[in-house]
Amino acid sequence: MPAAVIDAISALQRGEGVIVADDADRENECDFIFAAQTLTPEQMALMIRHGSGIVCAVITQAHADHMGLPPMVHQNASPYKTPFTISVEASNGVTTGVSAQDRTKTIHALTQLDAVQSDLRSPGHVFPLVAHPDGLRARRGHTEATLALMELAGLPASGVLCEAMTDDGRMACYADIATLGAARGMPLITIDEIAQALAAS
DSSP states (O other), X not given: OOHHHHHHHHHHHTTOOEEEEOOTTTTOOEEEXXXXXXXXXXXXXXXXXXXXXXXXXXXXXXXXXXXXXXXXXXXXXSTTOOOBBOOEEESSSOSSSOSHHHHHHHHHHHHSTTOOGGGEEEXXXXXXXXXXXXXXXXXXXXXXXXXXXXXXXXXXXXXXXXEBBOTTSOBOOGGGHHHHHHHHTOOEEEHHHHHHHHHHO
């Protein structure tokens, strides 16, 4: 298994984050990715401060169905069919829902193994994404890469992602990945490396 994959898996198992770049001929963007169940308010604050601010929780279709989360729109017209559900908020223990602490609470309420529909309300400040059932074989997005990483790390099938930004406000691309990693202290990996590791596992 490539060293980059091993480093990323180890970081996630320690409760830390990674930076994942997708294909240059796709979105050509880098995302921060964390395991959902170990996410901390400090990690959420990093994504809000150094990312797009649109923090997404990656879940399976089965979990979306279990939690009663329908697609955000009936006809998805986004270029890459980004699979958003309706936005959510934790039903209890939050104030306005937008702080790092509140959004972390919502992520945990959504992704805990014994979660039930009454744990959430809508709309909210967290945006669930439903991974394609066939994973990276069917859709080479950060959504599917997140669950692939969790599988490789032996972690529950849920994660958190947020698009990374450069200091001058651009969306970070593959050319920025080394600078981003050095600045944030996170391992760097590409979706292609994740797909290869999963195929070989």
